[in-house]
Amino acid sequence: NSRLRGLAHAHYCSAPALCAIAPAGAVATEGMPATGPTEDGLPEVSKDPNQFLRRRTATVNLAAGRPKPRVPGAPPRLLEDPLNDRAVPDVPRPAAELLVGDSFWDGEGIPRLDVLDAHLSAEGLLGQELMLELISRVQEKFLEEPNLVQIQDPVTIVGDIHGQFYDMRTLIEVGGSIDKTQYLFLGDYVDRGSFSVEVVTYLFALKIAYPRTIIMLRGNHESRQMTNFFNFREECEFKYDNVVYDAIMDAFDAMPIAALVNGQFLTVHGGLSPDLTNFKHINRLDRVKETPRSGVLCDLLWSDPTDEPRAESFVHNTNRGCAYHFSMNSTFKFLSDNKLLSILRAHEVQKEGFKFHKSNPATQMPAAITIFSAPNYCDTYGNRGAVMRLDNNTLNLKQYNFTQHPYHLTNFMTVFEWSLPFVAEQVLAVFGAILAHTDADAEGATASSEDTSHVDNAMNKATQRPQRTSMTQGESLAISFALELNDGLKKSLSDGSGGQAQHEDEVYRRRMQQKVRAVGRMVKKCKEVVERHRNVISLKGVCPGDRLSITELLEEQEAIKTEVELFDFAANLDSDNEKRPDGTGGESVGGDTQDADVSQTTSATIGGAAHDS
Numbered sequence: 001n002s003r004l005r006g007l008a009h010a011h012y013c014s015a016p017a018l019c020a021i022a023p024a025g026a027v028a029t030e031g032m033p034a035t036g037p038t039e040d041g042l043p044e045v046s047k048d049p050n051q052f053l054r055r056r057t058a059t060v061n062l063a064a065g066r067p068k069p070r071v072p073g074a075p076p077r078l079l080e081d082p083l084n085d086r087a088v089p090d091v092p093r094p095a096a097e098l099l100v101g102d103s104f105w106d107g108e109g110i111p112r113l114d115v116l117d118a119h120l121s122a123e124g125l126l127g128q129e130l131m132l133e134l135i136s137r138v139q140e141k142f143l144e145e146p147n148l149v150q151i152q153d154p155v156t157i158v159g160d161i162h163g164q165f166y167d168m169r170t171l172i173e174v175g176g177s178i179d180k181t182q183y184l185f186l187g188d189y190v191d192r193g194s195f196s197v198e199v200v201t202y203l204f205a206l207k208i209a210y211p212r213t214i215i216m217l218r219g220n221h222e223s224r225q226m227t228n229f230f231n232f233r234e235e236c237e238f239k240y241d242n243v244v245y246d247a248i249m250d251a252f253d254a255m256p257i258a259a260l261v262n263g264q265f266l267t268v269h270g271g272l273s274p275d276l277t278n279f280k281h282i283n284r285l286d287r288v289k290e291t292p293r294s295g296v297l298c299d300l301l302w303s304d305p306t307d308e309p310r311a312e313s314f315v316h317n318t319n320r321g322c323a324y325h326f327s328m329n330s331t332f333k334f335l336s337d338n339k340l341l342s343i344l345r346a347h348e349v350q351k352e353g354f355k356f357h358k359s360n361p362a363t364q365m366p367a368a369i370t371i372f373s374a375p376n377y378c379d380t381y382g383n384r385g386a387v388m389r390l391d392n393n394t395l396n397l398k399q400y401n402f403t404q405h406p407y408h409l410t411n412f413m414t415v416f417e418w419s420l421p422f423v424a425e426q427v428l429a430v431f432g433a434i435l436a437h438t439d440a441d442a443e444g445a446t447a448s449s450e451d452t453s454h455v456d457n458a459m460n461k462a463t464q465r466p467q468r469t470s471m472t473q474g475e476s477l478a479i480s481f482a483l484e485l486n487d488g489l490k491k492s493l494s495d496g497s498g499g500q501a502q503h504e505d506e507v508y509r510r511r512m513q514q515k516v517r518a519v520g521r522m523v524k525k526c527k528e529v530v531e532r533h534r535n536v537i538s539l540k541g542v543c544p545g546d547r548l549s550i551t552e553l554l555e556e557q558e559a560i561k562t563e564v565e566l567f568d569f570a571a572n573l574d575s576d577n578e579k580r581p582d583g584t585g586g587e588s589v590g591g592d593t594q595d596a597d598v599s600q601t602t603s604a605t606i607g608g609a610a611h612d613s
């Protein structure tokens with residue numbers, strides 16, 4: 001049922017994507033020029049060592065293929081179904097038109113949030129001009145705010161969202177009405193999920209409509225390096241183009257990086273820095289740039305707390321590849337020196353959606369509280385989401401479960417790309433049946449197992465071939481194996497040692513048996529590829545860009561079948577993706593330099609800390 005829903009969804013929603021397969025002679029991928037076909041008729045594999053190891057789809061730009069509304073000022077229409085012949089009618093009809101300015105802005109230049117919410121829920125897109133105007137206006141709002149925003153409760157605090165638009169709609173229902181509730185978002189709006197564009201679009205509109213009550217902080221994924229390594233850039237270029245992507249990145253650079261609630265709760269995405277002793281010095285940072293690889297700005301977005309009782313104050317964070325693990329003792333000292341109650345942060349997935357870290361003996365309050373608002377993270381973890389309601393210094397946590405969302409294949413691949421291994425499996429099965437029937441007519445044929453040694457050699461050679469950028473690893477392996485096997489059979493048939501006896505029945509039967517066994521082995525290998533392909537689809541959130549290796553899938557195949565929904569298993573499988581990517585891809589010049597020292601101490605002016613909890 002899930003597969004049928006996905007196919008029906010692709011048929012009715014992504015018609016441009018189904019026709020977006022580039023011809024064999026002109027395939028272009030991100031970061032490399034178009035190349036001609038190789039001898040086997042497939043695109044040449046890039047040999048650029050700096051290219052990220054991920055499959056890049058050609059730019060599709062779904063928005064460019066959709067029309068504007070027929071009636072000016074009217075909301076966009078849904079896809080029509082005049083014959084009522086949809087294969088899966090319970091799949092909601094998607095938007096068929098773009099949302100444009102005359103139906104988006106009201107008379108006072110404020111976004112019509114109800115129209116936008118309905119349009120995005122139907123997987124609608126904005127016109128290019130409107131999208132760029134929205135991003136420009138919200139960037140101006142961000143630049144008006146200081147690095148450290150100061151607010152008062154009541155406020156609803158939201159952790160990571162990670163492109164889960166439909167879950168974000170649920171958290172807003174749980175957290176309180178937008179027009180009556182102050183919201184503080186702690187960052188990580190994009191990547192991992194397939195609806196990051198929708199999340200950003202809606203939150204940007206909220207910020208323009210309620211600039212004083214919607215506060216959006218920057219997370220570690222609001223950077224060029226992370227969005228290029230994961231899937232947000234690909235999503236932007238699939239739904240819009242790189243102009244929209246670049247504009248969103250500039251807006252991310254302008255976001256504030258911390259907030260102070262009631263003068264007592266410091267909120268950041270990640271955590272503390274050894275170079276920051278007074279939270280007021282956050283305002284001294286130069287934030288409008290790509291996140292550096294070290295320094296205070298990096299630490300605020302990337303650090304994690306540790307509850308180890310004997311941990312050093314700050315230890316290099318090997319799990320992230322940058323920033324620090326900060327101990328509870330160092331947190332106690334920071335809170336005491338700055339007269340604060342607690343650190344409220346996001347950045348780490350939690351099974352229940354939140355975690356209370358060790359309590360501060362001086363205040364009996366948790367020294368740090370982690371909030372994570374993306375339930376069933378990556379469609380795999382099975383965790384709950386949570387938001388925190390802070391009212392009169394009283395903390396109230398609200399949990400919720402995930403919401404079903406429209407089905408998407410990994411990396412926005414089309415149904416044609418997705419089906420290649422399955423089609424190959426069925427074609428080979430037919431071929432094998434034909435050959436087996438032919439072989440059955442030859443009586444008394446026998447052959448030794450060593451006659452199929454060329455099949456093993458073909459598989460070994462296929463695994464050594466470079467992956468084609470236009471395919472997933474499973475698809476590329478299946479094609480390479482077929483080509484190697486074909487070369488081996490050609491060589492076997494042209495072998496001179498059997499040339500004199502080609503017309504003899506015994507030689508004919510022996511060679512036919514070789515073919516039968518070869519196709520049988522090929523079918524078996526293809527089934528393995530198909531099974532791995534299914535596993536990649538089921539784990540698409542934790543292996544963006546198909547970076548989960550075939551070897552790892554083989555080794556974990558049985559575990560994946562039985563434990564894919566278990567939180568600990570998913571977290572272990574996903575651990576490498578939590579690290580910051582190597583290299584400086586997407587960083588601004590000078591991005592590796594440390595921030596200016598802000599560790600000079602000054603007297604704190606915050607009033608006495610309340611102890612209500």
